[in-house]
Amino acid sequence: MNRIGGRIAVAVLAAVLLVLIVLPVGVLIIGSLLSDPPRALQFNWSGLTFSNYAAVLSGQDFAALLGTTVAAALIGTAGALVIGAALAWLAVRTDVPARRLLEAVAIMPMFVPPLVGAFAWDVLASPRSGIINIVLRAVGVGVSVNIYSLGGIGFVFAIYYCPYVFLFMAAALRNMDAALEEAAAMCGAGPLRVLANITAPLVAPALLSSGLLVFVLLMEIFAIPAVLGEPGGVHVMSVRIWELIGFAPPKVNEASALGVLLLLLTVTLVILQHRFLGRRSFVTVAGKGLRSQPVRLGVMRWPLATLGMLYLACVVVLPFSALLFIALRKNLFFSSLAAMVRTSQFSTRQFTVAMNDPVVRDALSNSLLVSLATVGLGSILYFAVAYIVHRTRLPGRRLLNMIAILPVAIPGLIIGLGYLWSWISLPVGLYGTVWIIVFAYISQFAPQGVSAISATLVQIHPELEESSRLSGAGLFTTLRRIVIPLAWPGILASMILLLVLSFREFATALFLYTSSTQVFSLAMFDFWERGSTSLVAVMALAQSALLLLFITIGRMLTRRLAADQP
Amino acid sequence: MVEKCRVRGLTKRFGTTTVVDDVALDVSEGEFVVILGPSGCGKTTTLRMIAGLAEPDAGSIDIDGRRVCAPAERLFVPPEQRNIGMVFQSYAIWPHMTVFENVAYPLRVRRVGGGERKRRVADVLERVGLGQESDRPATALSGGQMQRVALARALVFNPAMVLFDEPLSNLDLKLRERLRVELKSLQRETGLTSIYVTHDQTEAVELADRIIVMKAGRVVQTGTPRELYRTPTSRFVAEFISTANIFDAVVEGFAGPGFVRVRCDDGRALIAAHTVPVRPGERVDVVVHPEDCRIEATQGEHAHQVRITGLRYQGTSTRITLRWMGTEIDVVSLGTLPAIEEGSEAWLHIRPEHARVIPRPVP
Ligand SMILES: Nc1ncnc2c1ncn2[C@@H]1O[C@H](COP(=O)(O)OP(=O)(O)OP(=O)(O)O)[C@@H](O)[C@H]1O
Numbered sequence: 025m026n027r028i029g030g031r032i033a034v035a036v037l038a039a040v041l042l043v044l045i046v047l048p049v050g051v052l053i054i055g056s057l058l059s060d061p062p063r064a065l066q067f068n069w070s071g072l073t074f075s076n077y078a079a080v081l082s083g084q085d086f087a088a089l090l091g092t093t094v095a096a097a098l099i100g101t102a103g104a105l106v107i108g109a110a111l112a113w114l115a116v117r118t119d120v121p122a123r124r125l126l127e128a129v130a131i132m133p134m135f136v137p138p139l140v141g142a143f144a145w146d147v148l149a150s151p152r153s154g155i156i157n158i159v160l161r162a163v164g165v166g167v168s169v170n171i172y173s174l175g176g177i178g179f180v181f182a183i184y185y186c187p188y189v190f191l192f193m194a195a196a197l198r199n200m201d202a203a204l205e206e207a208a209a210m211c212g213a214g215p216l217r218v219l220a221n222i223t224a225p226l227v228a229p230a231l232l233s234s235g236l237l238v239f240v241l242l243m244e245i246f247a248i249p250a251v252l253g254e255p256g257g258v259h260v261m262s263v264r265i266w267e268l269i270g271f272a273p274p275k276v277n278e279a280s281a282l283g284v285l286l287l288l289l290t291v292t293l294v295i296l297q298h299r300f301l302g303r304r305s306f307v308t309v310a311g312k313g314l315r316s317q318p319v320r321l322g323v324m325r326w327p328l329a330t331l332g333m334l335y336l337a338c339v340v341v342l343p344f345s346a347l348l349f350i351a352l353r354k355n356l357f358f359s360s361l362a363a364m365v366r367t368s369q370f371s372t373r374q375f376t377v378a379m380n381d382p383v384v385r386d387a388l389s390n391s392l393l394v395s396l397a398t399v400g401l402g403s404i405l406y407f408a409v410a411y412i413v414h415r416t417r418l419p420g421r422r423l424l425n426m427i428a429i430l431p432v433a434i435p436g437l438i439i440g441l442g443y444l445w446s447w448i449s450l451p452v453g454l455y456g457t458v459w460i461i462v463f464a465y466i467s468q469f470a471p472q473g474v475s476a477i478s479a480t481l482v483q484i485h486p487e488l489e490e491s492s493r494l495s496g497a498g499l500f501t502t503l504r505r506i507v508i509p510l511a512w513p514g515i516l517a518s519m520i521l522l523l524v525l526s527f528r529e530f531a532t533a534l535f536l537y538t539s540s541t542q543v544f545s546l547a548m549f550d551f552w553e554r555g556s557t558s559l560v561a562v563m564a565l566a567q568s569a570l571l572l573l574f575i576t577i578g579r580m581l582t583r584r585l586a587a588d589q590p
Numbered sequence: 591m592v593e594k595c596r597v598r599g600l601t602k603r604f605g606t607t608t609v610v611d612d613v614a615l616d617v618s619e620g621e622f623v624v625i626l627g628p629s630g631c632g633k634t635t636t637l638r639m640i641a642g643l644a645e646p647d648a649g650s651i652d653i654d655g656r657r658v659c660a661p662a663e664r665l666f667v668p669p670e671q672r673n674i675g676m677v678f679q680s681y682a683i684w685p686h687m688t689v690f691e692n693v694a695y696p697l698r699v700r701r702v703g704g705g706e707r708k709r710r711v712a713d714v715l716e717r718v719g720l721g722q723e724s725d726r727p728a729t730a731l732s733g734g735q736m737q738r739v740a741l742a743r744a745l746v747f748n749p750a751m752v753l754f755d756e757p758l759s760n761l762d763l764k765l766r767e768r769l770r771v772e773l774k775s776l777q778r779e780t781g782l783t784s785i786y787v788t789h790d791q792t793e794a795v796e797l798a799d800r801i802i803v804m805k806a807g808r809v810v811q812t813g814t815p816r817e818l819y820r821t822p823t824s825r826f827v828a829e830f831i832s833t834a835n836i837f838d839a840v841v842e843g844f845a846g847p848g849f850v851r852v853r854c855d856d857g858r859a860l861i862a863a864h865t866v867p868v869r870p871g872e873r874v875d876v877v878v879h880p881e882d883c884r885i886e887a888t889q890g891e892h893a894h895q896v897r898i899t900g901l902r903y904q905g906t907s908t909r910i911t912l913r914w915m916g917t918e919i920d921v922v923s924l925g926t927l928p929a930i931e932e933g934s935e936a937w938l939h940i941r942p943e944h945a946r947v948i949p950r951p952v953p
């Protein structure tokens with residue numbers, strides 16, 4: 025690429041990223057300082073005011089709202105850290121039976137959309153009609169569980185977000201030079217001592233970093249508290265933002281102010297997390313790939329393996345059994361165990377109903393369209409950004425990277441709100457089409473997309489590309505003939521990741537859909553709010569099945585490609 | 591001599607491949623034993639089994655007269671109870687501790703009190719030449735310093751013996767030489783019992799009281815560096831331990847007690863010494879060390895006519911390449927040389943006791 029061409033490319037990409045990512049957030053911030061909703065990017069500057077913030081902050085329950093948001097996120101993070109770290113240690117460092125299986129189990133919830141997890145746990149453990157409570161009553165135990173509580177929500181947070189901790193910890197444990205632990209054993213330290221004196225301090229940065237990441241995600245999350253929090257009066261900030269807009273009279277400016285406050289919190293936390301990531305130098309890579317003898321658990325082998333299976337039960341077996349059960353029930357009114365399992369009450373009628381429901385069909389086709397468009401357009405944008413950032417010395421490339429990773433700190437709901445502000449009244453006619461959802465998704469997933477493609481690009485030795493250029497091939501020929509073929513398995517894996525993320529996304533589209541552009545998750549949430557539980561169960565199962573299908577196809581394709589390449 | 595370590599029948603398999611195969615070795619008190627062998631021959635695995643970091647499939651290990659490992663008896667003493675020091679190839683210096691904390695760790699684990707602990711750490715740091723660095727964070731050290739910390743940590747608790755796994759291989763050449771000298775003198779002073787693993791024969795020859803040569807999981811020869819040099823029992827050992835000329839030859843007949851006449855395929859014939867019985871007609875290898883040869887301008891007994899093809903001066907010695915019939919041969923000449931130059935004819939003198947016959951293994 026010649027200098028001028030390169031600069032033009034950077035400028036174009038910067039403009040695209042600015043419009044996609046920075047503009048909506050900027051408009052949101054301005055909106056939070058105005059008294060009226062903006063029209064066609066025409067701001068009524070005379071209405072400049074802090075009253076929205078004053079209204080939010082002086083609202084009678086703001087302290088409680090903030091407290092609950094933080095408390096739920098803290099409980100969830102603590103649980104995720106304990107479960108994730110324990111599973112990682114068991115799977116990577118011990119002789120626990122079925123280590124491979126455990127590893128697969130530990131990241132399974134990544135493929136279960138939080139919304140689906142929330143529905144399932146509602147069915148399982150709502151205080152009155154939850155299946156677990158019915159069983160407990162039938163058995164005659166005097167206890168019951170309440171998923172609508174702060175603890176209940178924290179529990180669901182923890183089990184669905186611990187895979188992030190697991191991935192960080194497993195990588196840290198795996199990359200750590202095993203000789204560091206062995207040296208302690210040679211110094212006379214027993215296994216527990218080695219764990220306390222050596223392993224734990226060495227992986228502490230990874231633990232802290234993943235903890236912060238999970239905490240941010242849990243501060244932002246909408247789906248789980250929207251489903252499980254409202255019935256029991258557990259209110260969090262994200263849900264409140266939605267209520268401020270959704271309930272009449274809509275208080276859009278106030279919602280924006282609350283959104284900006286939430287954004288401030290998450291941005292601060294993400295900056296903190298990057299600090300810790302930057303200082304992760306403790307994790308040293310071994311000189312030789314000698315794997316150490318796993319820690320012998322002795323008599324604890326099977327009990328600890330059972331804990332792993334208990335986790336599998338909580339995140340996969342129980343939730344999906346419950347959803348399947350509900351999907352197959354003709355009616356949902358049962359209060360005893362006997363009534364619950366009466367076989368005459370089961371049929372597959374719900375599946376047929378769902379499949380023929382025009383709303384469900386539309387939502388499915390919208391979702392597929394939105395997801396494929398996001399993957400298609402997003403991949404091109406992310407590849408261009410990643411390539412310029414990692415493969416050129418063009419001025420401005422760092423700025424591109426910075427804008428692209430910004431959405432890590434922006435809750436999907438807030439991106440959606442920013443898009444709503446920016447486009448609702450512009451005459452370009454974007455609002456009301458599926459494309460506004462596509463663009464919002466492309467902004468929301470830029471960090472994941474760019475970093476996944478970057479990871480692939482940096483593995484291709486620059487000399488492979490340089491020798492192509494020296495052979496006389498231009499930039500685009502080199503990209504087409506050398507870079508893309510070499511990076512293809514990684515790009516394909518990134519595309520699958522994007523497909524999964526966009527197909528399950530929910531909060532980002534919350535403010536952007538109309539009745540004709542409803543996506544699948546939104547339709548599910550709508551039905552749930554209207555009490556069509558059976559339909560929701562069928563849809564949740566269908567969504568999970570589709571995600572599993574995407575992942576399986578992706579795995580097969582990437583594996584085939586990897587096998588083809590020398 | 592007190593026996594410190596005794597290994598018998600040690601065997602380790604990974605899947606279906608036997609990586610260490612029926613290895614036996616003994617180490618006496620104060621002895622420095624080097625395990626030498628090419629990459630992948632099972633040295634590290636052997637060392638790790640002695641340390642207790644890997645479990646053998648068969649065999650036994652005794653340390654200080656105590657049996658620490660015997661799979662047949664389901665006996666396995668974990669590494670922390672074997673009282674052995676170890677210096678790892680990557681040094682394994684804990685990055686979250688200072689130099690002092692690293693070295694003091696074995697004493698802390700053994701509940702050695704504060705004052706005593708300080709004194710012993712200071713003492714051992716002084717001995718490895720790190721007296722000044724005690725409070726520095728371990729990550730701020732150079733490679734050579736880390737190596738010394740690792741050594742200090744392995745010595746500080748007076749272990750029964752110290753194991754070394756290629757501890758110098760990550761350092762540059764100069765530093766490696768210096769640390770080698772230091773290590774040897776430290777070992778002499780303290781009478782440290784050591785097992786040292788390396789694939790570098792110079793290192794082995796310089797450090798070892800005794801060398802154990804391994805190949806593909808088996809011990810092929812054990813002996814002092816001199817024994818291995820003078821009387822290798824296989825071509826493999828001869829090639830590995832030195833840069834000897836090795837001739838592929840056939841025994842023609844006997845030439846007095848202990849000597850045979852051998853002839854190579856290209857016609858070269860010479861008298862060589864043998865220590866194991868050989869038969870006429872048998873194919874053997876003949877080892878001739880470059881520094882045992884002499885180049886003369888004149889003919890004499892056991893002299894062969896050759897042509898000089900290359901001369902390289904290496905400080906006090908000269909490395910001469912010459913062509914003897916169809917074969918290139920290396921000769922090292924110390925001190926003054928007869929007036930020869932490249933391309934000239936000369937006489938190569940090889941005394942019969944300097945040419946040694948190595949029998950081929952029976953296939
Ligand atoms: N955990 C393991 N699983 C499978 N094979 C192994 C394992 N550890 C070692 N091996 C194999 O055992 C053989 C011996 O390995 P070892 O590390 O003992 O060799 P080495 O003599 O120390 O070599 P080097 O000089 O390269 O360090 C090698 O072929 C190696 O690939």
Ligand SMILES: [Mg+2]
Binds near residue numbers: 633634635755756
């Ligand atoms: Mg080794």
